[in-house]
Structures are given as structure tokens and as C-alpha cells.
Amino acid sequence: MTPASLLEHLETWYRQGKLRLLDISFARWCSRHDPAPTPELLLVTALVAYLEGRGHSCLDLDSLLLNTLTLGTELEAELAQVLTGLPRTLPVWQNTLYGSPCIRPPSSPVPSPLVLAENRLYLRRYWQYETALSQQIRQRTDPALWSLDALTNALPWLHALFPAHSEIHWQRVACALALRSPFTLITGGPGTGKTYTVARLLTVLLSQSARPEALRIALAAPTGKAAARLTESLQKALRELPSNLPAALDISTLIEQVGPARTLHSLLGQDWTTRQFRHDAAHPLDLDLLIVDEASMVDLKMMVALFDALPPRSRIVLLGDRDQLASVEAGAVLGDLCLHAEAGHYRPETATFLCALGEPPLPENLRDSKGSDLAQCRVMLRHSHRFGTAIGTLALAVNAGDVNSVTRLLKQETHSSLIWKECASPQEVVEVATRPTELSYGRFSRLLQTRPAASADFDAWALLLLQTLDQFRVLCALREGPWGVIELNRSIEQKLRAMGGLQPQGEWYEGRPVIITRNDADLSLANGDIGLTLRSPHPAQGLRVYFPDTARTLRARAPSRLNHVETAFALTVHKSQGSEFEHTCLVLPAPHPIVTRELIYTGITRARQRLTLLCADPNTLEVGLARPTQRTSGLKFES
Numbered sequence: 001m002t003p004a005s006l007l008e009h010l011e012t013w014y015r016q017g018k019l020r021l022l023d024i025s026f027a028r029w030c031s032r033h034d035p036a037p038t039p040e041l042l043l044v045t046a047l048v049a050y051l052e053g054r055g056h057s058c059l060d061l062d063s064l065l066l067n068t069l070t071l072g073t074e075l076e077a078e079l080a081q082v083l084t085g086l087p088r089t090l091p092v093w094q095n096t097l098y099g100s101p102c103i104r105p106p107s108s109p110v111p112s113p114l115v116l117a118e119n120r121l122y123l124r125r126y127w128q129y130e131t132a133l134s135q136q137i138r139q140r141t142d143p144a145l146w147s148l149d150a151l152t153n154a155l156p157w158l159h160a161l162f163p164a165h166s167e168i169h170w171q172r173v174a175c176a177l178a179l180r181s182p183f184t185l186i187t188g189g190p191g192t193g194k195t196y197t198v199a200r201l202l203t204v205l206l207s208q209s210a211r212p213e214a215l216r217i218a219l220a221a222p223t224g225k226a227a228a229r230l231t232e233s234l235q236k237a238l239r240e241l242p243s244n245l246p247a248a249l250d251i252s253t254l255i256e257q258v259g260p261a262r263t264l265h266s267l268l269g270q271d272w273t274t275r276q277f278r279h280d281a282a283h284p285l286d287l288d289l290l291i292v293d294e295a296s297m298v299d300l301k302m303m304v305a306l307f308d309a310l311p312p313r314s315r316i317v318l319l320g321d322r323d324q325l326a327s328v329e330a331g332a333v334l335g336d337l338c339l340h341a342e343a344g345h346y347r348p349e350t351a352t353f354l355c356a357l358g359e360p361p362l363p364e365n366l367r368d369s370k371g372s373d374l375a376q377c378r379v380m381l382r383h384s385h386r387f388g389t390a391i392g393t394l395a396l397a398v399n400a401g402d403v404n405s406v407t408r409l410l411k412q413e414t415h416s417s418l419i420w421k422e423c424a425s426p427q428e429v430v431e432v433a434t435r436p437t438e439l440s441y442g443r444f445s446r447l448l449q450t451r452p453a454a455s456a457d458f459d460a461w462a463l464l465l466l467q468t469l470d471q472f473r474v475l476c477a478l479r480e481g482p483w484g485v486i487e488l489n490r491s492i493e494q495k496l497r498a499m500g501g502l503q504p505q506g507e508w509y510e511g512r513p514v515i516i517t518r519n520d521a522d523l524s525l526a527n528g529d530i531g532l533t534l535r536s537p538h539p540a541q542g543l544r545v546y547f548p549d550t551a552r553t554l555r556a557r558a559p560s561r562l563n564h565v566e567t568a569f570a571l572t573v574h575k576s577q578g579s580e581f582e583h584t585c586l587v588l589p590a591p592h593p594i595v596t597r598e599l600i601y602t603g604i605t606r607a608r609q610r611l612t613l614l615c616a617d618p619n620t621l622e623v624g625l626a627r628p629t630q631r632t633s634g635l636k637f638e639s
């Protein structure tokens with residue numbers, strides 16, 4: 001294979017839409033900056049750019065050479081064909097690639113656009129991100145930082161906050177490990193009590209502080225919606241704390257001290273014109289404790305920025321569900337860090353520490369004398385307190401890729417909380433979405449027609465409408481096509497109009513729900529915020545879009561000022577992350593690379609009480625479940 005013929009392949013793939021312009025441009029650029037470009041160089045440069053666009057932080061040469069690179073597209077077969085004309089051993093490729101001025105080993109003092117670290121080829125900035133984050137995590141999980149003395153005093157609090165138990169109480173373990181170390185990872189599915197645990201952790205930390213009122217605490221999440229939900233559920237968990245605590249606690253003061261959760265962008269003070277953050281290593285955040293929820297949505301670059309801005313002596317707790325879809329941008333940090341969480345990997349000193357706090361002995365299969373420092377700071381919560389059995393069991397079976405159990409569960413017709421149907425037409429989705437039952441847009445549409453006469457009652461009505469809207473959502477895997485968000489939003493609008501609930505005239509109309517798709521600091525709106533268009537009670541203002549505030553008040557914005565919005569009767573599963581609905585209608589198209597195990601799991605777990613799963617094709621579930629997302633990165637700590 002010659003460089004020219006390889007370039008020809010790349011050009012063909014680009015013309016066929018299998019590669020992006022960016023991918024081929026990068027390969028061309030590298031070939032111009034190499035006096036003797038090789039076919040290997042051309043291939044890997046196009047691929048590393050392509051993979052970055054699909055969320056991978058690097059290219060794994062081993063997988064490439066074994067032809068096991070999972071691209072989920074037609075490119076897989078094309079690649080296999082091209083590889084037949086190239087050598088297939090890693091040392092030969094390493095030699096060839098290090099021969100190019102575009103690629104250097106990590107130890108090289110000479111900068112290059114690409115870094116090859118053993119079998120992993122990185123765009124330089126991703127290698128820098130991974131190296132920086134690994135360093136931060138190693139520093140923060142160093143056992144030299146563990147504080148053990150304070151824990152004796154914390155024992156009465158742990159006893160009071162968590163009832164006596166005979167099995168390992170993972171929430172209590174999480175609390176204890178978070179008290180011991182300045183870095184803690186708590187992963188668990190929906191309703192496993194991540195927020196419940198953090199409320200207790202806050203209480204114990206404050207009880208152990210010499211000056212609790214001086215403790216600077218911040219809560220953050222990747223989107224506005226997730227931040228609002230964290231604020232709400234943490235405040236609820238704090239208000240529901242048991243009353244038999246070792247000392248009196250003023251919950252209202254505590255809630256005030258913690259304050260509402262912010263988006264990560266707002267916490268770090270992003271300047272929207274330069275995209276730079278105000279807080280970084282030179283200008284660290286002013287805080288002692290940071291709690292970040294929905295950490296699975298945080299991409300590699302943002303995670304690096306976050307750790308960079310943390311003061312060295314602060315404490316950080318990351319919460320999230322490692323099995324959910326990762327961020328759209330490159331990196332799956334939480335998934336990588338929690339890859340081995342289920343198996344514990346607790347070292348003897350951690351087992352002894354937990355025993356001393358009154359936990360039953362850890363079973364053998366969770367112990368590992370060689371467990372990493374990270375594993376000693378990580379807990380997986382394993383019991384969901386929220387789901388009715390059907391949705392929870394389905395989520396577990398989906399997570400395990402267990403097609404037989406999934407099919408069996410869906411075919412049992414006894415669960416009112418779980419409805420599954422193969423649909424011949426997207427119109428069936430519209431029927432579910434507009435049924436005149438409590439948990440669909442039917443109720444929303446009726447409520448919309450009961451506008452109060454007195455303008456003093458407007459806010460209460462608008463808030464009720466927003467709450468009603470939030471109880472139900474159609475979630476799609478795709479944006480385009482008959483089973484995608486765009487088409488379904490249009491059909492639901494039309495049906496609601498036919499039912500008399502909406503009068504869509506043009507883009508903006510009363511009753512149009514919208515989702516913000518880009519942070520807007522000027523308007524104090526965050527990516528993921530959902531608002532509802534209504535006629536203002538002040539006639540001169542015409543239509544306004546109303547967004548709920550955490551304090552249960554409304555913010556109104558003129559539609560003309562909202563530049564990045566989409567109708568939100570139907571959302572993509574990606575956009576729904578960080579939200580939950582009493583009833584979720586999950587729509588899956590025919591098998592498609594985007595329909596992965598994580599997407600199905602994330603869609604299912606957005607449902608609190610009821611899930612309606614509508615599939616356009618009998619094979620979608622089986623094919624999707626067999627397709628777990630694999631993101632290549634070097635962040636995978638050993639165990």
C-alpha cells in the first residue's frame with residue numbers, strides 16, 4: 001500500500017460521507033508536514049480525528065491491528081480491507097509512526113501534534129488532559145492525605161444517620177470513605193441514594209468542623225436542569241434527616257449555607273466570548289467542599305478544568321451513574337474511573353477501617369490486596385430505593401445486556417408501570433403522547449385552556465403547567481427521520497392543535513415548550529433548561545417564555561432573545577440526561593449505531609413511575625443491547 005493509494009481511500013471515504021472534512025483535512029495537514037508520509041501515518045491521523053469526534057480520547061493501535069476497533073459504521077469493513085495491505089504488528093507501527101515529525105513519545109521535549117504512548121495515539125491536547133487528570137486523581141487519592149482521627153468523633157453521627165444493619169450498608173460506607181479522603185467517587189443507578197448519602201455526609205462534616213459556619217460548600221452539575229434537580233433533592237433529603245441526631249442541627253441555616261447548585265460553567269466562571277474559565281490553578285475556587293452530581297455527563301476537558309480550579313486542600317465528591325451515556329464530547333471520565341467499582345478492590349486497611357466503624361466484614365470477592373488508591377475512595381451503591389420492581393429490573397437486565405430477561409419482562413403484561421409495543425407507524429407515538437390520561441400531554445393541553453382571568457393567578461397557573469409538562473416526555477434516540485425528535489415534535493404539535501389545546505401559528509405559539517441548547521449567561525439560561533411559551537399577563541408584552549426558578553418563581557424571557565432553542569415535546573435521550581419524568585415514552589427506531597446499551601439504559605431510567613417503550617423494529621432492542629459503548633482512553637485505572 002502506498003501513501004497515494006491510502007490517501008485515495010481516505011478521499012473516497014470522505015466523498016461517501018464516512019469521514020468528516022475535519023478528519024481528512026487533518027490527515028492531509030500531517031502529510032504536508034512530513035517529508036516522507038507513510039500510509040500508516042495517513043490512516044492513523046484520519047482515524048484519531050474521526051474517533052475524537054465520536055467521543056474517544058485516543059486511538060488504540062492494538063485494536064486497530066487486531067481489526068477489533070468498534071466504529072459501528074460501514075467504515076469498519078473498509079478499514080479491514082485496507083489493513084490487509086499493511087503490516088500487522090505493533091512494534092513495526094510504532095517504529096514507522098515515531099519516524100514522523102508529527103508523532104512523538106510522551107517523554108519527548110519536542111512538541112508534536114500527536115503523542116504515541118505505547119499503543120495509544122492521542123491528539124496532543126487529549127494526552128495532556130488525561131495526564132493532568134491522572135495526576136490530579138493520584139494526588140487526591142494518596143493515602144497520606146487520609147484523615148482517620150476525626151472519624152472516632154463522627155461515629156455517633158454515622159450511627160444516628162444510618163439505621164443498624166446486618167449487611168454492608170453501602171451508603172454508610174460511602175459516607176465513611178468520604179470522611180477519610182479528600183476525593184470520593186459515588187456511583188449508583190437512579191434512586192440508589194446518592195443524594196441521600198451526600199445529605200448525611202454534609203451533616204457529619206459540619207458536625208466535625210470546628211467552625212461549621214465557615215465551611216465553604218458548593219454544589220454543581222453539568223446542566224441547569226441537573227443542577228436544579230440536585231438542589232431540590234438535596235434540600236428534601238436534608239429536611240427529612242432523622243431527628244435523633246447527637247446534636248441539634250438548624251436545617252434551614254444549613255440549606256442556606258450550602259446554597260443552590262450551579263452549572264459547572266457558572267461555577268468556573270466561563271467567559272462566553274473567550275470560552276476561558278475565570279477559575280483555574282492560578283485563581284482557584286474559594287471553597288472547602290465541592291459536590292458534583294451527574295458526573296457521567298462531564299467530559300474530559302471540563303473535568304480537567306474543574307480539578308485545575310480546585311484548591312489543593314479542598315474536598316471533592318463526584319456522584320453519578322457510570323452506566324449512563326457519557327458526555328457528547330470526548331472522554332467518559334466517570335465510566336473509566338468506575339470501571340471496576342462493582343468488584344470493590346478494597347485493600348486490607350480499608351476493610352479494617354470499615355469494620356472499626358461497625359460495618360460487617362467485606363466479603364472476599366470485594367477485597368484485593370493490590371487494589372488501587374482510587375478504589376479505596378470509590379463506592380458503588382447497589383440498591384435502588386425508587387423504582388417499582390418492573391422498571392428497576394428492566395434497567396438491570398439492560399445493563400447486563402441480558403436480552404432474554406429483557407424480552408421476558410417486556411412480554412409480561414401484568415406490569416402497569418411497563419408497557420412495550422412494536423409500532424408500525426410513528427403515529428402510535430403521537431397517540432401515546434396525547435392520550436387524555438394524567439401522564440401525557442393530554443392533561444397539559446387541557447390545563448392550557450384554563451387560563452385564569454385574574455393576572456394575579458397567572459404565576460401559579462404557569463408553574464402548574466410547567467410541573468405538568470415535566471411529568472411526561474417523549475424521548476427519542478435520533479433527531480432526524482420519522483422516529484426522530486424533529487418529526488415527532490411536529491406531529492405532536494399537530495395532534496394537540498387538532499384536539500384544540502394548541503394554536504400553533506408560526507414558530508412561537510402559546511403552549512410551545514422549548515429546551516435551551518446552549519448556555520446563555522446574559523439571559524441566565526443554561527443548556528438543558530426547559531421553558532414554556534405563554535401569553536404574558538401584561539398584554540403589551542405578547543408571548544414570553546417562562547422558566548421555573550429553583551425558588552419556585554418564574555423567569556420570563558422574550559422569544560426573540562432565545563437564539564438556541566428547540567421544541568421540547570420530544571427530546572433526544574442525550575438531552576434528557578439529568579432529568580426524570582413520572583412517565584417516559586422511549587421511542588427506538590430500527591437498529592442504528594446510535595442505539596447502544598447505554599442509550600437504552602439512560603432512556604429507561606428517566607422514568608420514575610411508568611415507562612412506555614415503543615420500538616419501530618423487532619430487532620432494535622437485541623441489536624442495541626449487544627452494542628455497549630466502548631470509549632478508548634488511557635484513564636482506566638487498573639482496579
Ligand SMILES: Nc1ncnc2c1ncn2[C@@H]1O[C@H](COP(=O)(O)OP(=O)(O)OP(=O)(O)O)[C@@H](O)[C@H]1O
Pocket residue numbers: 171188189190191192193194195196197233237385386580
Ligand atoms: N437508605 C435509605 N432508606 C430509605 N430511603 C432511602 C434510602 N436511600 C435513599 N432513599 C430514598 O430513595 C429515594 C431516592 O434517593 P436519592 O434521590 O438520594 O437517589 P439518587 O441516587 O440521588 O437518585 P438520582 O440518580 O435519580 O438522582 C429518595 O426518596 C430517598 O429518600
